[in-house]
Amino acid sequence: MSRQTYFFLKQTARNLKQSWGTQLLTLMTVSLSVLIFSFFLLVYINMINASERLGDELRLIIYLDHEVIPEMQPRIRKKISDFAEVEKIVFISKSEAFHRLKEQLGGEQDVLDDLGADFLPPSIEIYPRRNLHNLTQIKEFSDYLATLPGAQKVQFGQSWVERFGYFTELMRVIVMLSGILLILATVFMVSASIRLTVVAKEAELEILRLVGATNTYIQTPLLIEGLLQGIFGSSLGLVLLYSIFLWTKMHLHGPGLFSVLTLQFFPVSTTVMIIATAILLCTGGSFASIRKYMRI
Amino acid sequence: MSRQTYFFLKQTARNLKQSWGTQLLTLMTVSLSVLIFSFFLLVYINMINASERLGDELRLIIYLDHEVIPEMQPRIRKKISDFAEVEKIVFISKSEAFHRLKEQLGGEQDVLDDLGADFLPPSIEIYPRRNLHNLTQIKEFSDYLATLPGAQKVQFGQSWVERFGYFTELMRVIVMLSGILLILATVFMVSASIRLTVVAKEAELEILRLVGATNTYIQTPLLIEGLLQGIFGSSLGLVLLYSIFLWTKMHLHGPGLFSVLTLQFFPVSTTVMIIATAILLCTGGSFASIRKYMRI
Amino acid sequence: MLKSFSEDRPFIDITKVTKVYPPDIIALQNVSLSVDLGEILFLTGMSGAGKTTLLKLICCMETPNKGLIDVGGYDLSKISASQIQSLRQQIGVVYQDFKILPRQTVFQNIAMPMEVCFTNVKDIRKRVDQLLESIKLTHKRDTVAGKLSRGEQQRVAIARAASNSPALILADEPTGNLDAEISEEIMKLFTELNAAGSTVIIATHDESIYRNTEHRRIELEHGLFSRQTQKKQLSLTGLMS
Amino acid sequence: MLKSFSEDRPFIDITKVTKVYPPDIIALQNVSLSVDLGEILFLTGMSGAGKTTLLKLICCMETPNKGLIDVGGYDLSKISASQIQSLRQQIGVVYQDFKILPRQTVFQNIAMPMEVCFTNVKDIRKRVDQLLESIKLTHKRDTVAGKLSRGEQQRVAIARAASNSPALILADEPTGNLDAEISEEIMKLFTELNAAGSTVIIATHDESIYRNTEHRRIELEHGLFSRQTQKKQLSLTGLMS
């Protein structure tokens, strides 16, 4: 076994030396593919994060014709929660509403002094769960809330939600389509570079079969090669992605921006998964491509 | 010449028949590359459109301590325009401000009846030109406006502008990075498929040179092939893109969304440009790749 | 020597074999032949007679349409993939188109069959150097094979076939690009290998290499055996069908 | 016939040519030779002597390190790319490794040099069919060349070299894979071509094809001319250097 191991290492080293051009090409392909794929994964993940954060600001307000007495609150809570899961429900009394307005007016608040503290209607603020981001769903929810006893009018930042919904929807479509295109490109690139490698090795594989090389003898160096290429290629791709990520983060640094959105990189587990997948694809791809030489 | 033309057409037909696998691969590569490239171009163009449309909603408001008499307006207009080009400047008097608030309050407007029509300050609304989208620039402009005589306070939808600016910035970075990655992928794909084609043709080219084939004899069929591949490949890519475009448009169809954004396809000139570029690349690429066979 | 082989049977036994290439090119027709262990056999015949096809059948590169082939105790119609591998390790073939690797050195080309059998490095070096001397290419040891002349390449192909000291050597036109002097050297090499236990089959057009030997010669004509000389009185099984 | 060529000069004139392959492999050393128009010349010598190298120099596949080569009135050291092209259209070469296209048919392979000269389709067909008869491969006309036996491939290579009725034919080991009978046919073909005006140079090891002819033979040894026979009393310029 030790002599065999030595042979295989020698064989791999020789292959690497003899076909370093093709090897480098494959390495670059793997890096580029991993980079492209993980780039879009990262964009997608951050987009979802962002939409969740922005979704936090969504609230629906039910203006009521009279205040809800504390004893009634649990029943209304239940009625609301029955329809859709919500994050938080806040009951705002007339006076609370008045105080808020006052705060909002800031310097101008003395204009309110003449008005009674109860000129504003009481309301219920509802912060829906994050799964309720679709405009139609929000509208349905809003329609439902309008049927609650005492509800005068239901409001939500319709234009904001529409605009935001449009943005996320468009982003999702773009990311999805890019993803499909890029997976096609990646598949193409990897298969083209494997095809180039096999073309270069065709004659050698044929002769190896003819002098009676065993499957182990032929496949082991390929396995090692695939392993090395998977590891180095994907690591390189991920390092590049991380550099881009850091650059973007720095580039986008501005006051207050990160209160809205924080860019996040992959957790370690995802990184490991990406590398593992790359290794699997590299070895699997080269195995599949020499399959026809493995018969007899 | 007519016999030569016949020869070349025959040669091309033979090539296409003999290496249809590789030809198809190249065709698909060209299509995919054109698709990917024009997809991102389209996204970019529509993003710019969108940011212009959304930018329309940006306005700065200067609250004044006293009304601007109509005779002063041209001077102030000039002062403002001196600093930055603006789309529109609107002077709002106390009463106009009051009427607006009333409209905004809708049903609740009677609460204002007791207040004087002049409890709100007069203001100037400034709609900047589209080139003023950068947050820092807007801030500078806002600071400048604060120095105008009588200016109490300058307001703009800071959070909205920040958020929007963040979005467009992020989108721009994403589109830019994707563009770079995809151009890399495209270059890789095209060169890999040309390399595969040349590998397949190597022996034939060598022998053609050895039996004294002229440059015209060798290059003309390649030229025709490149032409065909450029035309069909890029057309296919563009047709696919147009299908995706239509699908996206339908998919995103919702009430009111298109008041904010309208998706647009390339004008005919851009389409023609893309096809021409693809043809150039296809023929240029294959010419470059057989360059070494053209010596001697 | 092949493990499963018992000495009382012919080493190669071909019975009524027909090989038809698609669509309908009859390369061999109802051919029977047996070759004894340790024999040297010449296979002659016009261009296109089926010599190469017969050799390809013996080393499992092609399968017959009809008939049975038995090599060293293996029935080739029932042989498993791993058995083919170990059989091929015991057969050295000089291909008519050489099949050497133009980008590997002469040494690497010749060492390949030994590397496949995990022979240790010292033995490989010794054997290759010894063979290089026989084929008079010691000075080209580390030259890339693609930069050799055709005759030199042919000699490399011969050395590769011999390198593993195989039980069976199939040489297809081994002297086609070699001059008389070197052809003689090569024949000497084959005789030595034969003396060391290898069975040798040589397909050739070169009259000079079989004219003065006493080995059996079989002549193929359009896929049929047309004539055979039996000098050594060894096997009588190889018959015109 | 080459346009720029005047008949009173030797057709090929090689003067003190040295060819060294990198790094330091001396393939030809100070070789001088002249070949007259319409001559048949045999080039012999051991494997690795430099025969192929000499032929490659004549058809511009390699450039000499020293010395002058003049072919049909062209000085090869000053020849332009388009002149090389028209010169090559006038030279038919049988490469030692054939260089036929395995995925094109026999017809396409043989027709190639004529297609390159834009010969019309009828003439191509006539010529190819005529050649196929000479090389006895009429029945393989539309077979893909990769599926032929080596000897058949060699004949295709010979037919391709002859197809354009070139002014000069360079045949490198043209009978290496052919039996005596077909070799004779091939020699007959070369003689016919020569009678029709082609100058023919044949590099070979096969004694039988030059033994009974009265053509000049030059023997190379380690890149030097070691011997030459001058039967026809034609040219005296080819000298040992």
Ligand SMILES: Nc1ncnc2c1ncn2[C@@H]1O[C@H](COP(=O)(O)OP(=O)(O)OP(=O)(O)O)[C@@H](O)[C@H]1O
């Ligand atoms: N491309 C090359 N690079 C390096 N050396 C070469 C190259 N081609 C040939 N040689 C060497 O030059 C010498 C002469 O080669 P050449 O092919 O001319 O021999 P040859 O007479 O044709 O032999 P053969 O009968 O074997 O074909 C040989 O030693 C060969 O190894």
Ligand SMILES: Nc1ncnc2c1ncn2[C@@H]1O[C@H](COP(=O)(O)OP(=O)(O)OP(=O)(O)O)[C@@H](O)[C@H]1O
């Ligand atoms: N792969 C193939 N497909 C179709 N026909 C083939 C194939 N290989 C060989 N043939 C045909 O089978 C016949 C016998 O071929 P084979 O190679 O056995 O001849 P050979 O005796 O070796 O001839 P040579 O001396 O020319 O090498 C020939 O007519 C050849 O054209």
Ligand SMILES: [Mg+2]
């Ligand atoms: Mg053969």
Ligand SMILES: [Mg+2]
């Ligand atoms: Mg030679």
